Amino acid sequence: MAIASVRAQAEKTRPPRALWTSAILGRPVGEPEDPGFQLRVVRAALGLLERTDGPVILEDFPDDPPGWVDNPGWVAPGTNASDGFAAELAAMLPLWQVAQARFGRTSVGLSFQVPEMWPGFAAAVLDGGLPVVAELGTTALSVRFLCDDIKALYGEAAQAVGPAPSAGQVDGWFWRRTAAGALLRRLRLVAMESGNHALKTVGGRFFVPGPRVDA
Structure with missing residues:
Protein backbone atom coordinates (compact mmCIF):
# COMPACT_ATOMS: atom_id res chain seq x y z
CA MET A 1 0.00 0.00 0.00
CA TRP A 68 -3.79 24.66 1.35
CA VAL A 69 -6.44 27.24 2.29
CA ASP A 70 -5.06 30.68 1.44
CA ASN A 71 -4.62 33.15 4.28
CA PRO A 72 -5.89 36.54 3.09
CA GLY A 73 -3.80 38.29 5.74
CA TRP A 74 -0.45 37.02 4.47
CA VAL A 75 1.76 39.46 2.58
CA ALA A 76 4.44 37.96 0.34
CA PRO A 77 7.99 39.27 0.73
CA GLY A 78 8.74 41.94 -1.80
CA THR A 79 10.70 40.54 -4.72
CA ASN A 80 11.73 41.72 -8.14
CA ALA A 81 12.91 38.88 -10.32
CA SER A 82 14.62 41.33 -12.68
CA ASP A 83 17.09 42.24 -9.90
CA GLY A 84 18.70 38.80 -10.23
CA PHE A 85 19.18 35.99 -7.77
CA ALA A 86 22.12 37.44 -5.82
CA ALA A 87 20.33 40.71 -5.03
CA GLU A 88 17.09 38.95 -4.21
CA LEU A 89 18.83 36.46 -1.92
CA ALA A 90 20.53 39.31 -0.07
CA ALA A 91 17.10 40.79 0.60
CA MET A 92 15.77 37.43 1.82
CA LEU A 93 18.57 36.78 4.32
CA PRO A 94 17.33 39.22 7.03
CA LEU A 95 13.83 37.71 6.80
CA TRP A 96 15.29 34.23 7.05
CA GLN A 97 17.16 35.24 10.21
CA VAL A 98 13.94 36.60 11.68
CA ALA A 99 12.22 33.30 10.85
CA GLN A 100 14.95 31.34 12.63
CA ALA A 101 14.46 33.46 15.74
CA ARG A 102 10.67 33.09 15.48
CA PHE A 103 10.60 29.31 15.08
CA GLY A 104 13.89 28.33 16.68
CA ARG A 105 15.01 26.15 13.79
CA THR A 106 15.93 25.98 10.12
CA SER A 107 16.11 23.18 7.57
CA VAL A 108 18.76 25.02 5.54
CA GLY A 109 22.19 23.39 5.52
CA LEU A 110 22.06 20.38 3.21
CA SER A 111 24.33 22.06 0.65
CA PHE A 112 27.26 22.58 3.06
CA GLN A 113 27.50 26.14 1.73
CA VAL A 114 26.56 29.41 3.40
CA PRO A 115 23.93 31.34 1.40
CA GLU A 116 26.44 33.95 0.29
CA MET A 117 28.18 31.22 -1.74
CA TRP A 118 25.06 30.08 -3.58
CA PRO A 119 25.00 32.65 -6.43
CA GLY A 120 28.58 31.93 -7.45
CA PHE A 121 28.11 28.17 -7.31
CA ALA A 122 24.92 28.37 -9.37
CA ALA A 123 26.61 30.64 -11.90
CA ALA A 124 29.42 28.11 -12.36
CA VAL A 125 26.87 25.40 -13.16
CA LEU A 126 25.00 27.65 -15.59
CA ASP A 127 28.30 28.35 -17.35
CA GLY A 128 28.72 24.63 -18.01
CA GLY A 129 31.03 23.81 -15.14
CA LEU A 130 30.83 20.83 -12.80
CA PRO A 131 31.69 22.32 -9.40
CA VAL A 132 31.71 20.00 -6.41
CA VAL A 133 31.20 20.60 -2.71
CA ALA A 134 33.80 18.45 -0.98
CA GLU A 135 31.42 17.13 1.68
CA LEU A 136 29.01 15.87 -1.01
CA GLY A 137 31.51 14.48 -3.48
CA THR A 138 29.63 14.96 -6.78
CA THR A 139 28.23 17.81 -8.81
CA ALA A 140 24.85 16.09 -8.94
CA LEU A 141 24.43 16.02 -5.17
CA SER A 142 25.99 19.46 -4.76
CA VAL A 143 23.45 21.08 -7.09
CA ARG A 144 20.54 19.03 -5.82
CA PHE A 145 21.08 20.08 -2.22
CA LEU A 146 21.78 23.67 -3.28
CA CYS A 147 18.30 23.72 -4.85
CA ASP A 148 16.81 22.21 -1.69
CA ASP A 149 18.48 24.85 0.47
CA ILE A 150 17.27 27.68 -1.75
CA LYS A 151 13.68 26.46 -1.57
CA ALA A 152 13.93 25.97 2.19
CA LEU A 153 15.38 29.43 2.86
CA TYR A 154 12.74 31.18 0.80
CA GLY A 155 9.96 29.12 2.35
CA GLU A 156 11.14 30.02 5.84
CA ALA A 157 11.63 33.69 4.96
CA ALA A 158 8.06 33.82 3.66
CA GLN A 159 6.85 32.94 7.17
CA ALA A 160 9.09 35.34 9.07
CA VAL A 161 6.47 37.89 10.07
CA GLY A 162 2.71 38.13 10.22
CA PRO A 163 0.12 35.39 9.77
CA ALA A 164 1.14 32.06 8.32
CA PRO A 165 0.69 31.62 4.56
CA SER A 166 -0.79 28.49 3.04
CA ALA A 167 1.55 26.04 1.37
CA GLY A 168 -0.06 26.99 -1.93
CA GLN A 169 0.63 30.69 -1.38
CA VAL A 170 4.32 30.07 -0.69
CA ASP A 171 4.56 27.69 -3.63
CA GLY A 172 2.92 30.11 -6.05
CA TRP A 173 5.00 33.05 -4.85
CA PHE A 174 8.29 31.18 -5.12
CA TRP A 175 7.77 29.71 -8.58
CA ARG A 176 5.96 32.63 -10.21
CA ARG A 177 7.47 35.74 -8.68
CA THR A 178 11.06 35.14 -7.57
CA ALA A 179 14.42 35.10 -9.29
CA ALA A 180 15.19 31.99 -7.25
CA GLY A 181 12.36 30.06 -8.87
CA ALA A 182 13.56 31.14 -12.31
CA LEU A 183 17.11 30.12 -11.38
CA LEU A 184 16.04 26.61 -10.42
CA ARG A 185 14.25 26.18 -13.74
CA ARG A 186 17.41 27.29 -15.57
CA LEU A 187 19.53 24.89 -13.51
CA ARG A 188 17.13 22.11 -14.44
CA LEU A 189 17.49 22.86 -18.15
CA VAL A 190 21.29 22.92 -17.92
CA ALA A 191 21.28 19.66 -15.99
CA MET A 192 18.96 17.99 -18.49
CA GLU A 193 21.35 18.89 -21.32
CA SER A 194 24.49 17.88 -19.41
CA GLY A 195 26.74 15.05 -20.45
CA ASN A 196 27.05 14.20 -16.77
CA HIS A 197 24.50 11.41 -16.38
CA ALA A 198 24.06 11.80 -12.62
CA LEU A 199 23.46 15.55 -12.94
CA LYS A 200 20.96 14.94 -15.74
CA THR A 201 19.10 12.39 -13.61
CA VAL A 202 18.78 14.49 -10.46
CA GLY A 203 18.06 17.63 -12.47
CA GLY A 204 15.09 16.05 -14.14
CA ARG A 205 13.71 14.61 -10.92
CA PHE A 206 14.49 16.94 -8.05
CA PHE A 207 15.21 20.55 -8.98
CA VAL A 208 11.72 21.64 -10.02
CA PRO A 209 8.35 19.96 -9.29
CA GLY A 210 6.60 18.80 -12.43
CA PRO A 211 3.70 21.27 -12.19
CA ARG A 212 6.19 24.17 -11.88
CA VAL A 213 8.48 23.33 -14.80
CA ASP A 214 6.66 25.82 -17.02
CA ALA A 215 5.38 28.13 -14.28
Whole structure:
Protein backbone atom coordinates (compact mmCIF):
# COMPACT_ATOMS: atom_id res chain seq x y z
CA MET A 1 0.00 0.00 0.00
CA ALA A 2 1.37 3.40 -0.97
CA ILE A 3 0.46 6.97 -0.09
CA ALA A 4 0.99 8.90 -3.31
CA SER A 5 1.65 12.61 -3.67
CA VAL A 6 1.79 12.49 -7.49
CA ARG A 7 -1.28 10.80 -8.89
CA ALA A 8 0.14 10.36 -12.39
CA GLN A 9 3.08 8.45 -10.94
CA ALA A 10 0.76 6.13 -9.03
CA GLU A 11 -1.27 5.53 -12.18
CA LYS A 12 1.92 4.63 -14.05
CA THR A 13 3.56 2.41 -11.43
CA ARG A 14 0.27 0.74 -10.41
CA PRO A 15 1.01 -0.39 -6.85
CA PRO A 16 -1.46 -2.96 -5.46
CA ARG A 17 -3.15 -0.24 -3.40
CA ALA A 18 -2.54 3.50 -3.31
CA LEU A 19 -4.12 6.51 -1.67
CA TRP A 20 -3.50 9.84 -3.39
CA THR A 21 -3.43 12.98 -1.29
CA SER A 22 -3.13 16.58 -2.40
CA ALA A 23 -0.57 17.29 0.31
CA ILE A 24 2.58 19.11 -0.70
CA LEU A 25 5.55 16.91 -1.68
CA GLY A 26 7.38 15.72 1.40
CA ARG A 27 4.22 15.85 3.54
CA PRO A 28 2.17 12.92 2.22
CA VAL A 29 -0.01 12.57 5.31
CA GLY A 30 -0.47 16.28 5.95
CA GLU A 31 1.31 19.07 7.70
CA PRO A 32 3.36 19.29 10.90
CA GLU A 33 1.46 19.67 14.16
CA ASP A 34 -1.83 18.50 12.67
CA PRO A 35 -2.19 14.97 14.10
CA GLY A 36 -5.93 14.84 13.49
CA PHE A 37 -5.59 15.22 9.73
CA GLN A 38 -2.55 12.91 9.65
CA LEU A 39 -4.47 10.19 11.48
CA ARG A 40 -7.37 10.44 9.03
CA VAL A 41 -4.99 9.94 6.08
CA VAL A 42 -3.24 6.97 7.69
CA ARG A 43 -6.56 5.33 8.57
CA ALA A 44 -7.85 5.82 5.03
CA ALA A 45 -4.66 4.30 3.62
CA LEU A 46 -4.71 1.31 5.97
CA GLY A 47 -8.38 0.82 5.13
CA LEU A 48 -7.34 -0.08 1.59
CA LEU A 49 -5.72 -3.23 2.99
CA GLU A 50 -9.18 -4.49 3.95
CA ARG A 51 -10.43 -4.26 0.38
CA THR A 52 -10.67 -7.45 -1.68
CA ASP A 53 -11.45 -5.91 -5.09
CA GLY A 54 -7.83 -5.25 -6.02
CA PRO A 55 -5.24 -5.09 -7.15
CA VAL A 56 -5.04 -2.41 -8.53
CA ILE A 57 -6.82 0.04 -6.18
CA LEU A 58 -6.23 3.79 -6.49
CA GLU A 59 -8.32 6.03 -4.26
CA ASP A 60 -8.27 9.79 -3.73
CA PHE A 61 -8.29 11.22 -0.23
CA PRO A 62 -11.26 13.59 -0.28
CA ASP A 63 -9.89 16.62 1.55
CA ASP A 64 -7.04 19.06 1.05
CA PRO A 65 -4.79 19.74 4.06
CA PRO A 66 -5.91 22.85 5.97
CA GLY A 67 -2.65 24.54 4.99
CA TRP A 68 -3.79 24.66 1.35
CA VAL A 69 -6.44 27.24 2.29
CA ASP A 70 -5.06 30.68 1.44
CA ASN A 71 -4.62 33.15 4.28
CA PRO A 72 -5.89 36.54 3.09
CA GLY A 73 -3.80 38.29 5.74
CA TRP A 74 -0.45 37.02 4.47
CA VAL A 75 1.76 39.46 2.58
CA ALA A 76 4.44 37.96 0.34
CA PRO A 77 7.99 39.27 0.73
CA GLY A 78 8.74 41.94 -1.80
CA THR A 79 10.70 40.54 -4.72
CA ASN A 80 11.73 41.72 -8.14
CA ALA A 81 12.91 38.88 -10.32
CA SER A 82 14.62 41.33 -12.68
CA ASP A 83 17.09 42.24 -9.90
CA GLY A 84 18.70 38.80 -10.23
CA PHE A 85 19.18 35.99 -7.77
CA ALA A 86 22.12 37.44 -5.82
CA ALA A 87 20.33 40.71 -5.03
CA GLU A 88 17.09 38.95 -4.21
CA LEU A 89 18.83 36.46 -1.92
CA ALA A 90 20.53 39.31 -0.07
CA ALA A 91 17.10 40.79 0.60
CA MET A 92 15.77 37.43 1.82
CA LEU A 93 18.57 36.78 4.32
CA PRO A 94 17.33 39.22 7.03
CA LEU A 95 13.83 37.71 6.80
CA TRP A 96 15.29 34.23 7.05
CA GLN A 97 17.16 35.24 10.21
CA VAL A 98 13.94 36.60 11.68
CA ALA A 99 12.22 33.30 10.85
CA GLN A 100 14.95 31.34 12.63
CA ALA A 101 14.46 33.46 15.74
CA ARG A 102 10.67 33.09 15.48
CA PHE A 103 10.60 29.31 15.08
CA GLY A 104 13.89 28.33 16.68
CA ARG A 105 15.01 26.15 13.79
CA THR A 106 15.93 25.98 10.12
CA SER A 107 16.11 23.18 7.57
CA VAL A 108 18.76 25.02 5.54
CA GLY A 109 22.19 23.39 5.52
CA LEU A 110 22.06 20.38 3.21
CA SER A 111 24.33 22.06 0.65
CA PHE A 112 27.26 22.58 3.06
CA GLN A 113 27.50 26.14 1.73
CA VAL A 114 26.56 29.41 3.40
CA PRO A 115 23.93 31.34 1.40
CA GLU A 116 26.44 33.95 0.29
CA MET A 117 28.18 31.22 -1.74
CA TRP A 118 25.06 30.08 -3.58
CA PRO A 119 25.00 32.65 -6.43
CA GLY A 120 28.58 31.93 -7.45
CA PHE A 121 28.11 28.17 -7.31
CA ALA A 122 24.92 28.37 -9.37
CA ALA A 123 26.61 30.64 -11.90
CA ALA A 124 29.42 28.11 -12.36
CA VAL A 125 26.87 25.40 -13.16
CA LEU A 126 25.00 27.65 -15.59
CA ASP A 127 28.30 28.35 -17.35
CA GLY A 128 28.72 24.63 -18.01
CA GLY A 129 31.03 23.81 -15.14
CA LEU A 130 30.83 20.83 -12.80
CA PRO A 131 31.69 22.32 -9.40
CA VAL A 132 31.71 20.00 -6.41
CA VAL A 133 31.20 20.60 -2.71
CA ALA A 134 33.80 18.45 -0.98
CA GLU A 135 31.42 17.13 1.68
CA LEU A 136 29.01 15.87 -1.01
CA GLY A 137 31.51 14.48 -3.48
CA THR A 138 29.63 14.96 -6.78
CA THR A 139 28.23 17.81 -8.81
CA ALA A 140 24.85 16.09 -8.94
CA LEU A 141 24.43 16.02 -5.17
CA SER A 142 25.99 19.46 -4.76
CA VAL A 143 23.45 21.08 -7.09
CA ARG A 144 20.54 19.03 -5.82
CA PHE A 145 21.08 20.08 -2.22
CA LEU A 146 21.78 23.67 -3.28
CA CYS A 147 18.30 23.72 -4.85
CA ASP A 148 16.81 22.21 -1.69
CA ASP A 149 18.48 24.85 0.47
CA ILE A 150 17.27 27.68 -1.75
CA LYS A 151 13.68 26.46 -1.57
CA ALA A 152 13.93 25.97 2.19
CA LEU A 153 15.38 29.43 2.86
CA TYR A 154 12.74 31.18 0.80
CA GLY A 155 9.96 29.12 2.35
CA GLU A 156 11.14 30.02 5.84
CA ALA A 157 11.63 33.69 4.96
CA ALA A 158 8.06 33.82 3.66
CA GLN A 159 6.85 32.94 7.17
CA ALA A 160 9.09 35.34 9.07
CA VAL A 161 6.47 37.89 10.07
CA GLY A 162 2.71 38.13 10.22
CA PRO A 163 0.12 35.39 9.77
CA ALA A 164 1.14 32.06 8.32
CA PRO A 165 0.69 31.62 4.56
CA SER A 166 -0.79 28.49 3.04
CA ALA A 167 1.55 26.04 1.37
CA GLY A 168 -0.06 26.99 -1.93
CA GLN A 169 0.63 30.69 -1.38
CA VAL A 170 4.32 30.07 -0.69
CA ASP A 171 4.56 27.69 -3.63
CA GLY A 172 2.92 30.11 -6.05
CA TRP A 173 5.00 33.05 -4.85
CA PHE A 174 8.29 31.18 -5.12
CA TRP A 175 7.77 29.71 -8.58
CA ARG A 176 5.96 32.63 -10.21
CA ARG A 177 7.47 35.74 -8.68
CA THR A 178 11.06 35.14 -7.57
CA ALA A 179 14.42 35.10 -9.29
CA ALA A 180 15.19 31.99 -7.25
CA GLY A 181 12.36 30.06 -8.87
CA ALA A 182 13.56 31.14 -12.31
CA LEU A 183 17.11 30.12 -11.38
CA LEU A 184 16.04 26.61 -10.42
CA ARG A 185 14.25 26.18 -13.74
CA ARG A 186 17.41 27.29 -15.57
CA LEU A 187 19.53 24.89 -13.51
CA ARG A 188 17.13 22.11 -14.44
CA LEU A 189 17.49 22.86 -18.15
CA VAL A 190 21.29 22.92 -17.92
CA ALA A 191 21.28 19.66 -15.99
CA MET A 192 18.96 17.99 -18.49
CA GLU A 193 21.35 18.89 -21.32
CA SER A 194 24.49 17.88 -19.41
CA GLY A 195 26.74 15.05 -20.45
CA ASN A 196 27.05 14.20 -16.77
CA HIS A 197 24.50 11.41 -16.38
CA ALA A 198 24.06 11.80 -12.62
CA LEU A 199 23.46 15.55 -12.94
CA LYS A 200 20.96 14.94 -15.74
CA THR A 201 19.10 12.39 -13.61
CA VAL A 202 18.78 14.49 -10.46
CA GLY A 203 18.06 17.63 -12.47
CA GLY A 204 15.09 16.05 -14.14
CA ARG A 205 13.71 14.61 -10.92
CA PHE A 206 14.49 16.94 -8.05
CA PHE A 207 15.21 20.55 -8.98
CA VAL A 208 11.72 21.64 -10.02
CA PRO A 209 8.35 19.96 -9.29
CA GLY A 210 6.60 18.80 -12.43
CA PRO A 211 3.70 21.27 -12.19
CA ARG A 212 6.19 24.17 -11.88
CA VAL A 213 8.48 23.33 -14.80
CA ASP A 214 6.66 25.82 -17.02
CA ALA A 215 5.38 28.13 -14.28
